[in-house]
Amino acid sequence: MSTQVHANLTREQVEQISADLDEPEWLTETRVEALEALDDLDMPDVIRTPGRDWTNLHALDFETLVDPLNAAEDKDRVSDEGIEVLEWSEALAEHGDLVEEHFASVVDPEENYLTALSTALFSAGTVIYVPEGVDAEDVKIRTQMNSRSLFNYTLVVTEESSSVTILERQSTGDDVEGERYYSGIVEVVAGENSRVQYGALQNLDEETYNYTLKRGHADTYATVDWIEGNIGSRLTKSSVETYLKGDSSETKTVGAFFGHDDQHIDIAARVWHQGEHTTADLVTRGVLDDQARSVYEGVQDVGTDAWDTSSYQRENTLMLSDESEADASPKLIINNHDTEASHSATVGQVDAQDLFYMTSRGVHPQVAKNMLVEGFFVPVLDEVDVDELRDDLEELVAERLRE
């Protein structure tokens, strides 16, 4: 594949990044192995139907997008009492064993080409550690990208009966000539009876290509909830995933996106039911305007041993423009019959009757339409427990409607 970058990447560059962060040998080795694996790895799976790939990652020119040694960012970390929110080198120094135990335990660095690239090159990272029994709120990580490329890594570990709410935001700062690339990997290890709520709001500029993989492992009685807002970027390929490993574990994913111009938003929500009595609820709503295109994949995979599973999925897309395209594939893969599973997906436009009603009450048609779009997001916004994220998402939607 001519577009791949690794021909220009060297072991020395990777070792340099690792040395700058003062990393232990095992991690340097993991990075070098990931670099060497690039040759044999494929791009992340995309959906294919006869004659078309829903997202074409092979067209991306990684050679010009990736600038390994000049990563720059502004990071703002807000912590809460009793827990640790550490930058990468700090985490390695203070919790070396913890990091070694959990790093790459949820996302295999060599899962695909982009995870390996991310593992080899990440220079920005955060570790959040919540000790047993501690409840924390208002953890915030704001990342502003100021370089051609940025590889970001986040590890969340919650011990037994703890809980944490995390809000992550990505945006772009200093202008860089031309296009850029953001890659983020998030691993969540949720211990027994702990609860993680991880909200992310992506508002990168529309010159930026974005690859994100967020995945959690939920132990017995644990809950991993995700909120995933996608507003920015030129192209996003994002997957939010939970493995319900422990009995009675739960997950809820709430997604919202709003694409305009020629944005391409490819998002996935996936859950693997592995323990018994597990529950999943995946809810996504999106709006498309102009020539924007959305690709949605939902996967509810129920394993052979996942007795007494409940699994629900809903996806609704609203199309504001004839030039836009909405593709969706909600999948059920059921290997245990003791399951109650359902999914539904709809695509439509702003309801003509609603619009008529509002205009007949004297509301200007454009205002009425905007109100209906804002209203469309309400069912997912209602699910968002993090006030700041909900307010920001609402504001970004309103802003886009005003354009």
Place this chain on the structure above:
Amino acid sequence: MSSDQDHLKQTDTEKRFEFKKEESSAFKAEKGLTEETIRVISEDKDEPQWMLDRRLRALKQFHEMPMPDDWPGAPDLSEVDVDEIVPYIRPDVETRGGVDDWNDLPDEIKDTFDKLGIPEAEKNALSGVGAQYESEVVYQNMQERWEEKGVIFCDMDKAVREHPEILKEYFMTKAVPPSDNKFAALHGAIWSGGSFVYVPEDTTVDMPVQAYFRMNSDGMGQFEHTLIIAEENSEVHYIEGCSAPKYSEFNLHSGGVEVFVKENAHVQYSTVQNWSKNTYNLNTKRAIAEENATMEWVSGSMGSKATMLYPSTILKGRGATDNHITIAFAGEGQNIDTGAKVYHNAPDTKSTIESKSISKDGGRTNYRGLVHISDGAENSSTSVECDALMFDNESTSDTMPYMEIQESKVDVAHEATVGKIGDEDVFYLQSRGLDDDDAKQMIVAGFIEPITEELPIEYAVELNRLIELEMEGSLG
């Protein structure tokens, strides 16, 4: 219940399918697939050059195309080695294109179709019947009153000879080109038998026409081609039935079906497939519906080791409608991968897909479907509903719909559910005196009722009977 239904009820359905006849054929091609094989088949059929040319072109495409083995969760086709199958067997029947009197058939073939109940059904409920044994149609007959109106129902070889202009235009050119997929290409190279149905303008064929396909020999492949053309304001219901006894070697069935539904016409295509559980059933079926036309696909997939079948409709004309109804039942060792494809290429088009699947004893069902709405297909609507019932923990049920929506003035809805057979329902029925098996059978019959309702009563009874057999675990 009428006596016909009683008759069907009382027949031992299992015996009806599971019997074998001594192989006796007039011509049997060598195993394998080469240009030479194609030439021999074409020569044996005395075909015109243009058809041989199309076959050879399809063969070339077959060799160039990949196996459809990279689909998520698709059946394992590694056993399907086309060089191991016998592609063409001409049964020992003198009249090419089929006799029109059952009594003119050799005894063992006549006996086969008697056991399958085809002549009986012809008398009672059908406008015409075709019967294919191995690679050739051996019986073909239609009531005279339809012939008088210009309705054509004949075997495909005859159609190639007698209606070359129609065939040249429609045969694997518009609906199912050989380039569609590897098995469509294979079909294009070695197709044999099948039916040609032509319904003239303003003609309603009020009783269904039926074709029955029977494979008798071990290790053979059956590749019948069906071409249906329904002219403006016409209406026809075509039913196909399929079966084969079980052998140790694999059999391959790779049929091709092309349906042209002209302006304001209505075609229903119903299939009850009960291939033996060593059969790979890999078909390509496609309809093109013009303005205000209606296409209906009703499919029951009960048999086969592996089925890959996604009947598709291209809604080409404004106001065209497509309805899909499909039932899949996978028992032990079966992988039934089926679904529907609909392309909305014109405004005001409408489609509905209703799928019910049942998996049991380690069987695997997969709904795989595509709905595509093109830019400009304003005011189109589609509704997809998939329900799956699972009997036990060894079984698998997947649902993989794909939706591609390029038009905003649409109404698109997809819904799917999966669940086990309800303990409470079983308990309720048991408390009313039914035993466990009867209770489950009743629940399954209720589950698929929306589909059996759409079938002529004889087929609904047949389908229910097949399901009862599956539930007893007494088949295969």
